[in-house]
Amino acid sequence: MSHAIRADKFLLDADRTTWHDETLWFVREKRDRAVYAVPEFQELRELASQIKNHTLSRLDLYLQEFEAAAQANGVHVHWAADAAEHNAIILDIIKKQGATRVVKSKSMLTEECHLNPYLIQHGVEVVDTDLGERIIQFRDEAPSHIVLPAIHLKKEDVGDTFHTHLGTAKGESDPQRLTEAARQHLRSKFVAGEVAISGVNFAIAETGAVVVCTNEGNADLGVNLARVHIAAMGIEKIIPRLTDLGVFTRLLARSATGQPVTTYTSHFAKPAPDKEMHIVIVDNGRTQQLGRPDFRASLKCIRCGACMNTCPVYRRSGGHSYDFTVPGPIGAILSPNIDMKKHASLPFASTLCGSCTDVCPVKIDIHTQLYKWRQVLGEANEIPASKKWGMKFMGRVLASTRVYGLGGQFARRALRLLPHGLTHAPSFNAWAVARELPEAPKQSFREWYAKQPQPAPQPQSQVPA
Amino acid sequence: MSASRDRILAAAKANKPEELPLPEVPLFGGDATAERFTTVLAGIGGTVVWLDGLESLAPTVQQLFPEAQNTASALFRGTVPVDAQTPTGILAAIDLAVLQGEIGVAENGAIWLPEANMLHRALPTITQHLALVLDRRRLVATMHQAYAQLPGTGGYGKFVAGPSKTADIEQSLVIGAHGARSLVVLLY
Numbered sequence: 001m002s003h004a005i006r007a008d009k010f011l012l013d014a015d016r017t018t019w020h021d022e023t024l025w026f027v028r029e030k031r032d033r034a035v036y037a038v039p040e041f042q043e044l045r046e047l048a049s050q051i052k053n054h055t056l057s058r059l060d061l062y063l064q065e066f067e068a069a070a071q072a073n074g075v076h077v078h079w080a081a082d083a084a085e086h087n088a089i090i091l092d093i094i095k096k097q098g099a100t101r102v103v104k105s106k107s108m109l110t111e112e113c114h115l116n117p118y119l120i121q122h123g124v125e126v127v128d129t130d131l132g133e134r135i136i137q138f139r140d141e142a143p144s145h146i147v148l149p150a151i152h153l154k155k156e157d158v159g160d161t162f163h164t165h166l167g168t169a170k171g172e173s174d175p176q177r178l179t180e181a182a183r184q185h186l187r188s189k190f191v192a193g194e195v196a197i198s199g200v201n202f203a204i205a206e207t208g209a210v211v212v213c214t215n216e217g218n219a220d221l222g223v224n225l226a227r228v229h230i231a232a233m234g235i236e237k238i239i240p241r242l243t244d245l246g247v248f249t250r251l252l253a254r255s256a257t258g259q260p261v262t263t264y265t266s267h268f269a270k271p272a273p274d275k276e277m278h279i280v281i282v283d284n285g286r287t288q289q290l291g292r293p294d295f296r297a298s299l300k301c302i303r304c305g306a307c308m309n310t311c312p313v314y315r316r317s318g319g320h321s322y323d324f325t326v327p328g329p330i331g332a333i334l335s336p337n338i339d340m341k342k343h344a345s346l347p348f349a350s351t352l353c354g355s356c357t358d359v360c361p362v363k364i365d366i367h368t369q370l371y372k373w374r375q376v377l378g379e380a381n382e383i384p385a386s387k388k389w390g391m392k393f394m395g396r397v398l399a400s401t402r403v404y405g406l407g408g409q410f411a412r413r414a415l416r417l418l419p420h421g422l423t424h425a426p427s428f429n430a431w432a433v434a435r436e437l438p439e440a441p442k443q444s445f446r447e448w449y450a451k452q453p454q455p456a457p458q459p460q461s462q463v464p465a
Numbered sequence: 466m467s468a469s470r471d472r473i474l475a476a477a478k479a480n481k482p483e484e485l486p487l488p489e490v491p492l493f494g495g496d497a498t499a500e501r502f503t504t505v506l507a508g509i510g511g512t513v514v515w516l517d518g519l520e521s522l523a524p525t526v527q528q529l530f531p532e533a534q535n536t537a538s539a540l541f542r543g544t545v546p547v548d549a550q551t552p553t554g555i556l557a558a559i560d561l562a563v564l565q566g567e568i569g570v571a572e573n574g575a576i577w578l579p580e581a582n583m584l585h586r587a588l589p590t591i592t593q594h595l596a597l598v599l600d601r602r603r604l605v606a607t608m609h610q611a612y613a614q615l616p617g618t619g620g621y622g623k624f625v626a627g628p629s630k631t632a633d634i635e636q637s638l639v640i641g642a643h644g645a646r647s648l649v650v651l652l653y
Contacts, residue, residue, distance in 0.1 A: 004517070005595055005635075014484055020650035023635070023636055026636065026638065031557065038572075040493055047488055047490060050485070050486070050487075050488045051487065051488065051490075052606065053482075053485045054484075054485045054488075055485060056481060056482065057481055057483065057485045057486060058481070059476040059477040059481050060474045060478040060481065062473075063473075063474060063477065064474065073566065074652050078467070079467050079469040079470035079473055081469040081472055081473060082470060083597075085469060092593040107480060111595045127472045129643065130633070131631045131633040131634070131642060132631075132633035134632065135634075148632075148636075149633070150634070151636075153634075153635075153637060155634050155637070158634050158635075164598070168572075173633060175637035175639050176639050178634055179631060179633075179639040179641070179642060180641075182640065182642075183643060186643055187557070187643070190591075190643070191553050191554075191557055199472030207617065207618060209618055215629070215630050215631060215632075215642070216629055216630070216642035217590040217629040217642065217644025218624065218642070218644075219585075219642045219643060219646070220587070220589075220590045220644065221587065221590045221591060221643050224585075224586040224587035224590070224591075224621075224638060225553055225556075225587050225591070231500065235473065235477065235545050240487060242612050242618065243490050243607070243613065243614070244607035245612060245614055246490060246608040246611070246612045246613075247490055247565060249608050249624075250572075250573075250607065250608055250609075257632070259509065260508075260509065260574065261503060261570075261574075261608070261624065261626045262573065262626070263509070263625065263626050263627050263628070263629060264590075264623055264624070264625060264626075264644070264646075265623060265626075266621070266622075266623040266624075267576065267619075267621065267622050267623060268621055269618060269619065269620050269621065270620030271619070271620075272549065272586055272621070272623035273549060281473070283469075283472075283473045287476035287477050287480055288474060288476070288480070290476075290477060290480040291476075291479070291627040293482065296482065317511075319587040324624070366571075390633040403555050406513060421570045436631050458536070
């Protein structure tokens with residue numbers, strides 16, 4: 001099913017679509033205010049971009065440096081080539097503990113690997129502890145945004161969900177009281193957690209530490225109460241030095257939500273005495289993306305979500321319409337790398353306006369990559385025949401003055417004569433589904449121009465402008 | 466070593482681009498005043514309270530948190546002794562933790578809290594309220610200067626910027642998600 005068809009479902013509720021659009025734009029505006037308050041923000045973006053470019057150009061070496069430093073800290077380091085191996089490694093660690101209760105803080109990588117259903121299937125209770133993640137876990141949904149997982153839901157939806165799962169009063173929709181109910185519920189889970197799983201925002205090659213950024217403190221609470229901490233990281237999370245972290249911590253939260261920094265920026269390097277720490281380093285298609293020069297810059301992404309908040313298509317189609325772990329503009333360039341056939345429509349879910357590129361804190365050329373993916377998909381025959389032949393046909397028409405003129409004549413007549421039902425037949429003209437066709441003028445510009453009197457020659461100005 | 470490790474490293478080596486330089490990160494300048502720090506911290510839900518000196522710490526805390534029953538602190542005698550072995554059940558009942566912060570960042574209101582100052586790794590988040598004591602001379606402008614002053618990040622350590630919060634329900638800001646419901650910074 002294409003992005004456009006799934007987006008149609010979201011658009012059925014016009015009020016909700018408008019609300020979704022405005023909510024994300026509000027976050028985008030907060031981002032702008034936070035960014036303008038930092039005089040060197042553009043310099044920081046350039047530094048972040050260069051640090052990431054450099055890191056990718058020595059990725060194998062930094063991964064080994066990180067591994068050695070982490071092992072010297074007493075951390076167990078595991079390597080997973082794909083999602084299946086990632087899941088198997090984590091289940092194995094849990095089983096060896098004889099544990100059945102896992103608390104998890106937010107990790108898009110474990111979403112990408114579908115870890116939760118895998119663990120549940122093997123008898124492990126997995127509780128997502130980020131509030132937004134917990135809400136969608138109760139509802140058996142996927143996150144619709146990487147930073148704001150439940151952004152598609154209204155407080156009344158959350159109230160209904162909590163009434164069903166947490167026994168809050170029916171009709172309760174006050175965010176303060178709903179959050180308090182979740183706090184009490186999740187505290188009992190933290191206290192009982194045997195193994196804590198976290199994602200990784202940054203991994204520092206120099207020190208072997210992983211850095212996790214949250215506002216709720218759920219990663220810290222989970223990890224520090226459980227016996228075992230498992231951190232799951234993609235290979236692209238590496239940065240070389242502790243000093244580089246100063247650049248990224250100044251960019252991440254400002255770009256994501258307009259905060260000066262996340263409430264907690266936690267550095268986990270060594271397990272507490274008598275406890276264990278594991279890091280699972282995951283490829284799952286990333287080294288392949290590294291080998292595609294046109295698309296490797298997508299590996300610089302720090303998952304702030306700024307490109308989603310600003311994207312006019314994302315805001316009006318909702319995260320679920322992308323049907324990929326990472327939705328929005330960045331997701332649309334990451335997903336075809338994973339499965340070109342399944343995600344072929346995503347690079348077309350963009351106006352190519354470039355707003356995503358403008359806000360990206362690590363300067364990924366997102367809209368250029370979207371455009372490039374369209375070429376690749378076209379050559380690989382992964383675009384619908386109607387679009388492909390339509391484009392070919394229009395290419396011919398636009399290449400020839402004579403054909404273009406004839407086509408114009410034909411179209412002006414056809415627009416006047418053909419019935420609305422035919423010009424707007426959805427199977428025939430998808431473009432007109434949500435648009436009115438223009439009223440056809442009597443003559444073309446060229447015809448009009450040819451009838452105008454020749455203008456008198458203008459005297460050449462002697463004074464330079 | 467695992468076969469996957471070797472495969473991943475070999476693929477990264479084979480597919481990486483030509484080496485690009487690593488830029489030096491400047492320290493940048495900036496406003497490191499207590500005024501700036503106070504304003505930014507207030508903007509993210511925290512509070513600054515001035516101490517006349519460390520000797521007034523206990524009475525000030527008593528005045529600020531008169532209802533705190535179970536208190537833990539490395540800086541004065543709390544009611545609950547906490548160390549790295551303290552069981553979860555006892556930690557979960559703590560109302561107030563008073564700990565020493567090391568570096569304050571004026572630009573974002575964050576305070577560096579190393580493991581050595583936490584008594585227990587879970588204490589700063591499991592406590593209902595958190596007070597961090599900070600020497601005004603340890604204020605810096607930005608994260609760059611903060612990291613430059615750190616000897617390292619140790620086994621565990623974190624920047625804490627305000628109380629635990631969330632905006633996951635319709636973008637409504639709610640203070641007190643899972644961690645401490647409030648943060649007071651006691652500057653001296």
